[in-house]
Every structure is written in structure tokens, then in C-alpha cells.
Amino acid sequence: AAARSRARWDGTGATADGHRVRLLANIGSAADAQAGIEAGAEGAGLFRTEFCFLDAATEPDVEAQRESYAAVLRPFAGRPVVVRTLDAGADKPIPFLGVDGEPNPALGVRGLRIAFDRPELLDRQLAAIVAAASDTGAQVSVMAPMVATAGEAAWFAERARAAGVERVGVMVETPAAALCADQVLAAVDFVSIGTNDLAQYTTAADRMIGALATLNDPWQPALLRLVAGLGRAGRESGKPVGVCGEAAADPLLAGVLAGLGVTSLSMTAAALAAVGASLAEHPLADWQAAAQQALSAPGPAQARQRAAAVLGG
Numbered sequence: 001a002a003a004r005s006r007a008r009w010d011g012t013g014a015t016a017d018g019h020r021v022r023l024l025a026n027i028g029s030a031a032d033a034q035a036g037i038e039a040g041a042e043g044a045g046l047f048r049t050e051f052c053f054l055d056a057a058t059e060p061d062v063e064a065q066r067e068s069y070a071a072v073l074r075p076f077a078g079r080p081v082v083v084r085t086l087d088a089g090a091d092k093p094i095p096f097l098g099v100d101g102e103p104n105p106a107l108g109v110r111g112l113r114i115a116f117d118r119p120e121l122l123d124r125q126l127a128a129i130v131a132a133a134s135d136t137g138a139q140v141s142v143m144a145p146m147v148a149t150a151g152e153a154a155w156f157a158e159r160a161r162a163a164g165v166e167r168v169g170v171m172v173e174t175p176a177a178a179l180c181a182d183q184v185l186a187a188v189d190f191v192s193i194g195t196n197d198l199a200q201y202t203t204a205a206d207r208m209i210g211a212l213a214t215l216n217d218p219w220q221p222a223l224l225r226l227v228a229g230l231g232r233a234g235r236e237s238g239k240p241v242g243v244c245g246e247a248a249a250d251p252l253l254a255g256v257l258a259g260l261g262v263t264s265l266s267m268t269a270a271a272l273a274a275v276g277a278s279l280a281e282h283p284l285a286d287w288q289a290a291a292q293q294a295l296s297a298p299g300p301a302q303a304r305q306r307a308a309a310v311l312g313g
């Protein structure tokens with residue numbers, strides 16, 4: 001391990017043989033954005049817009065939203081930023097979007113589902129995002145959270161394009177969307193895998209319950225198999241497949257995800273240097289071999305051990 005830790009990150013995400021994997025920051029505030037730039041992020045792969053709303057008792061109007069988003073986008077002028085539309089509900093309650101009385105909020109009307117009943121809310125947010133993009137010069141794409149079907153992805157893409165968004169994607173956070181990766185990719189320009197939610201829905205284990213942490217471990221082979229299918233669909237369609245969940249911040253897992261065909265990794269700024277250095281330690285073929293071992297392991301601990309063993313660790 002001592003010898004391998006010599007690899008350093010030069011600010012460009014790539015395997016030892018030069019296979020590019022964009023390393024991006026997860027952001028929710030101007031301070032996060034600044035931290036991402038300082039840590040060397042090439043862009044932002046997840047801007048969680050609900051952090052601009054957490055204290056709002058009523059929906060901010062388009063101008064107020066525009067200003068909030070612009071403050072976060074500004075440090076990324078000239079760089080790509082993926083803005084996620086509101087992901088209210090379950091672990092991210094927002095006062096003015098209350099959906100009360102659901103017995104299982106994580107399985108309820110959350111994320112994009114709120115927009116099916118209230119599309120004008122989404123349209124106002126999209127208008128504010130497009131305006132903030134032009135205010136700041138950030139290269140903005142937009143994606144929706146909690147998508148379950150290709151039809152939902154197409155519905156979102158149509159609305160986003162009508163609002164003037166040029167590059168539209170969706171998050172893959174449900175097993176349904178992962179299993180229909182080819183159809184979902186056909187409806188959009190890119191996908192980004194939210195491994196936090198995808199893990200909880202794959203193993204039916206609430207991500208908020210610490211006692212279920214092993215089931216929510218992103219090394220779970222079932223989760224990795226869904227990622228492998230998404231990587232394959234990405235290669236076949238020629239469209240990007242990113243990861244923006246916590247999995248991307250694990251230096252060993254980040255390389256394994258690249259080996260499964262993931263094209264970008266978005267994470268908390270603090271993880272960028274270690275992930276960049278780890279990715280650069282091995283060529284893509286070795287990461288692919290490590291990924292194959294992880295896929296066939298019986299559980300998350302063994303998946304990690306087997307991947308590390310392939311890489312000589």
C-alpha cells in the first residue's frame with residue numbers, strides 16, 4: 001500500500017493508462033462550490049437545489065430562486081454543473097412542499113413525483129435555473145431525482161427542453177430505472193446514479209436507519225450489478241453514466257465504478273484528492289478485473305476484499 005500511495009492527483013481524473021473519468025463536486029451552497037473549485041473539481045456533478053429552500057416557508061419566486069442558484073453556480077463559470085431539480089420528501093422535507101401523512105415517505109410522493117401534480121412548480125424552477133446559468137456562464141445541465149420509468153424521464157426531458165435546457169438527464173435511484181437503463185437513456189442525454197437511494201431501494205433498507213448500514217453499503221453486489229448494467233447501457237448508447245452518491249467518495253470503489261463503465265464521479269470536495277490519486281494508481285483493465293471480482297462476491301465486505309486483492313492490496 002505504501003508504494004501505491006505514491007500516485008498523486010494532478011487535477012485531471014484518469015486511470016493510470018489515461019482513461020478519462022471526470023471528477024466532480026457535489027454542492028448545495030456557495031461555500032460548497034468554492035470548496036469544490038479549491039479542491040480541483042472539473043465541474044459539479046450534483047447541485048442539490050433543495051438546500052436553497054430548506055428554510056423557506058413559502059416557494060421563493062423565480063427571481064429569488066435565480067439569485068440563490070446564481071450564487072452557487074458563479075464559482076463554476078465556464079465549467080459544467082449538473083443542477084438537480086427539487087428532491088423534496090423523505091429524508092429532505094421542505095416546509096412548503098409538505099406531503100404529510102404518508103406511511104412510507106421514502107416510497108411516497110417525493111422528488112420528481114411532486115412535479116406530476118404541480119408541474120408549474122417545476123417550470124418555475126427550470127426558468128430560474130436557465131436564467132441563473134446565463135447570469136453566471138456556468139455550463140448547466142439539469143437532472144431530475146427519483147425517476148422510476150422511461151416515460152417519467154421523457155416527460156421531464158420535454159419540459160426541461162421547452163424551458164431552454166440544452167442537456168437533460170435523470171438520476172437513476174430506483175431499481176426500476178436501472179433495469180430499464182436502455183430505455184431511460186434513450187429519453188435523455190445522460191444519467192447519474194444516486195447510489196444512496198439506489199442502495200436503499202435495492203435492498204429495501206431505509207438509508208436513515210443506522211442498524212441497516214450493511215444493507216446500504218454501496219459494495220453490495222446487487223447494487224454493483226445494477227451499476228454494471230447501467231455502464232453497459234451507457235457504452236451501447238454512447239451516453240454518459242455518472243455516479244453522484246457517496247459511493248463515488250470511496251477511493252477503491254471509485255475505481256471499481258470506473259471499471260463498470262461509469263464515466264464521471266461526483267463527490268464531496270474533501271474526497272476529490274484521494275479519489276483522484278487512487279484512480280491514477282491502476283490502468284482501466286485492472287479496475288475492470290477488480291470490478292468483476294466484486295460482482296461475484298457474496299457480500300459487501302468480500303466484494304471490497306476481492307477487489308483489493310486483484311489490485312495487489
Ligand code: PEP
Nearest residue numbers: 194195196197244245246
Ligand atoms: C443519492 O441518492 O445517491 C443522491 C446522490 O441523492 P441524495 O443523497 O441527495 O438523495
Ligand code: MG
Nearest residue numbers: 173194196197
Ligand atoms: Mg437521492
